[in-house]
Amino acid sequence: MSAAGTRPAGPLRRAALRLLRVLGLPVLLVLGWWIYSVAEPTFYLPTPGRVAGAFTEVWFSARITEDVLPSVGRLLTGYALAGLLGVGLGVAIGSSRALRAAAEPVLEFFRAVPPPVLVPLITLLAGLDTTMKVLVIVSGCVWPVLLNTVEGVRAVDEVLADTGRCFGLRGPARLRHLVLPAASPQIMAGLRQALSIGIILMVIGEMFASTSGIGHTVVLFQRGFAIPEMWSGIVVLGLLGFGFSLAFRAAERRILAWHLARGEERGRHA
Amino acid sequence: MLEITGLGKTYEGRGGVEALRKIDFRVDGGDLVCVVGPSGCGKTTLLKCVAGLLTPTAGEVRVAGRRVTGPPPGMAVVFQEYGRSLFPWMTVRKNVELPLREKKVPAPRRRELVEEALAAVGLADAAAAHPWQLSGGMQQRVAIARAIAYEPRVLLMDEPFAAVDAQTRAELEDLLLTLWRRLGVTTLLVTHDIDEAVYLGRRVIVLSSAPTVVQEDLAVDLPAARDQITTRSAPRFAELRAHVYAQIKQAKGRAAGDRTAGDRAAEESAPPRQVPSPAPRDLKRKTDGRTR
Numbered sequence: 001m002s003a004a005g006t007r008p009a010g011p012l013r014r015a016a017l018r019l020l021r022v023l024g025l026p027v028l029l030v031l032g033w034w035i036y037s038v039a040e041p042t043f044y045l046p047t048p049g050r051v052a053g054a055f056t057e058v059w060f061s062a063r064i065t066e067d068v069l070p071s072v073g074r075l076l077t078g079y080a081l082a083g084l085l086g087v088g089l090g091v092a093i094g095s096s097r098a099l100r101a102a103a104e105p106v107l108e109f110f111r112a113v114p115p116p117v118l119v120p121l122i123t124l125l126a127g128l129d130t131t132m133k134v135l136v137i138v139s140g141c142v143w144p145v146l147l148n149t150v151e152g153v154r155a156v157d158e159v160l161a162d163t164g165r166c167f168g169l170r171g172p173a174r175l176r177h178l179v180l181p182a183a184s185p186q187i188m189a190g191l192r193q194a195l196s197i198g199i200i201l202m203v204i205g206e207m208f209a210s211t212s213g214i215g216h217t218v219v220l221f222q223r224g225f226a227i228p229e230m231w232s233g234i235v236v237l238g239l240l241g242f243g244f245s246l247a248f249r250a251a252e253r254r255i256l257a258w259h260l261a262r263g264e265e266r267g268r269h270a
Numbered sequence: 271m272l273e274i275t276g277l278g279k280t281y282e283g284r285g286g287v288e289a290l291r292k293i294d295f296r297v298d299g300g301d302l303v304c305v306v307g308p309s310g311c312g313k314t315t316l317l318k319c320v321a322g323l324l325t326p327t328a329g330e331v332r333v334a335g336r337r338v339t340g341p342p343p344g345m346a347v348v349f350q351e352y353g354r355s356l357f358p359w360m361t362v363r364k365n366v367e368l369p370l371r372e373k374k375v376p377a378p379r380r381r382e383l384v385e386e387a388l389a390a391v392g393l394a395d396a397a398a399a400h401p402w403q404l405s406g407g408m409q410q411r412v413a414i415a416r417a418i419a420y421e422p423r424v425l426l427m428d429e430p431f432a433a434v435d436a437q438t439r440a441e442l443e444d445l446l447l448t449l450w451r452r453l454g455v456t457t458l459l460v461t462h463d464i465d466e467a468v469y470l471g472r473r474v475i476v477l478s479s480a481p482t483v484v485q486e487d488l489a490v491d492l493p494a495a496r497d498q499i500t501t502r503s504a505p506r507f508a509e510l511r512a513h514v515y516a517q518i519k520q521a522k523g524r525a526a527g528d529r530t531a532g533d534r535a536a537e538e539s540a541p542p543r544q545v546p547s548p549a550p551r552d553l554k555r556k557t558d559g560r561t562r
């Protein structure tokens with residue numbers, strides 16, 4: 001309405017606006033936290049400054065190699081295994097009607113089991129060794145990948161499948177050029193769910209039954225009433241989750257480029 | 271090249287849908303045969319049985335003497351739902367190239383074939399686009415390019431020009447005729463457009479409505495060189511079209527059971543029927559005169 005509103009924004013101005021959009025809310029939240037923690041000081045909610053101090057002190061140290069990297073390593077290993085297993089089994093089950101009929105009820109059961117139910121099991125198993133910790137992550141992550149892959153493979157367009165058959169597309173080539181790309185939107189959806197489940201399982205496993213890892217460290221600080229340090233661990237976990245999510249989205253944008261662009265195209269015509 | 275004998279197909283499920291009752295005809299090597307019939311009479315079903323994508327419930331299909339049990343090698347199909355038959359995650363070029371890869375055509379020859387086919391359908395510029403970025407008619411042309419790049423011995427097409435505008439349609443029809451003449455590929459083309467069937471086909475097979483049988487197997491005695499304007503305005507063209515039209519109307523009107531199996535067998539074993547023609551020679555001379 002005003003003159004400023006109608007004037008075309010320069011590149012500098014646009015960049016500034018973008019930065020404001022991205023950082024605006026986080027800055028406001030931290031500011032709110034600061035004001036609250038200064039106005040009403042409590043033991044349990046230290047000021048952002050103290051948490052930041054604890055952050056550099058605690059995490060820019062040997063903890064990176066002793067706690068953070070092993071945690072991340074186990075998570076990625078378990079996640080990758082679950083991905084391979086889920087996609088592999090999912091393609092097999094999705095492609096075969098007989099296999100599907102046999103496996104579907106069991107899969108539905110496992111899908112219905114909420115992951116937190118695994119906690120007692122995790123505390124029993126995850127303490128043992130790295131293999132067990134990885135297996136716990138696999139056991140939680142594999143279901144969304146598997147079920148989504150089955151769905152995606154089953155829903156491969158009939159005409160496209162016929163086309164493939166006519167032109168002699170079979171075996172690994174059929175998998176690579178037809179089945180996997182066709183199912184990739186669902187597979188990626190499954191992998192996205194699996195990622196958040198994986199992070200949760202990693203932390204829970206470390207909190208309840210471990211001698212190392214980020215989750216373990218957080219619980220250790222909490223028990224020792226090292227509250228700023230505990231908060232800094234929570235921040236680490238938050239940043240980690242955020243980082244993984246960003247990386248995932250970047251990968252998704254590459255793998256599903258055709259799918260996303262097609263969606264936009266359709267949206268434009270609709 | 272194609273022998274279809276006693277072909278019947280009944281889909282399973284709720285009581286069973288009898289799509290085809292008994293279809294008999296053959297297509298010689300290098301011939302171009304059009305199949306017309308009312309909507310829903312089983313044209314697509316027939317084509318899918320020939321392509322080895324559906325198992326017939328009666329009779330059999332033979333391609334080059336071999337009984338069809340799955341998609342035979344050297345056969346290309348252009349589907350009615352062309353949009354769904356293109357791989358959306360591949361560019362146009364990759365779509366056309368993929369079957370050639372599977373056929374183990376060496377890379378340089380592959381590139382050549384793809385370029386030629388895309389140029390033939392007028393899509394050389396769209397090679398890098400994805401199918402969903404193209405209009406319906408362009409997508410259809412990609413599907414056609416893919417089929418011709420494959421250099422098939424048998425080409426099956428299911429209403430390949432149904433979704434394009436009249437202008438493009440005429441162009442694609444002529445393109446098909448040119449390619450057919452150049453490659454000598456045995457072609458079976460399904461359409462519901464009577465004009466198109468008469469214009470393109472050297473024979474027209476008229477299917478009845480369900481229960482579907484071959485209503486008529488008609489030789490098109492128009493000169494081999496066809497042209498959108500002269501051929502379509504020729505008196506003989508009008509006669510043939512009127513004849514096929516009457517046949518289809520009759521097919522729709524006819525009740526299911528009033529022809530005996532004996533009748534039908536007698537008709538089907540007979541050679542392609544000729545419509546009494548006043549003076550096809552005249553027409554021929556006229557066309558020849560024009561080209562000379």
Ligand SMILES: Nc1ncnc2c1ncn2[C@@H]1O[C@H](COP(=O)(O)OP(=O)(O)OP(=O)(O)O)[C@@H](O)[C@H]1O
Nearest residue numbers: 281287288289308309310311312313314315316462
């Ligand atoms: N997969 C299927 N299962 C059951 N019935 C089917 C199936 N496909 C087709 N039919 C039935 O078989 C009959 C013939 O279908 P078909 O698609 O072959 O006809 P068509 O002549 O190609 O029709 P159109 O001109 O609309 O393309 C129809 O009655 C249809 O409902």
Ligand SMILES: [Mg+2]
Nearest residue numbers: 313314315350
């Ligand atoms: Mg059809």
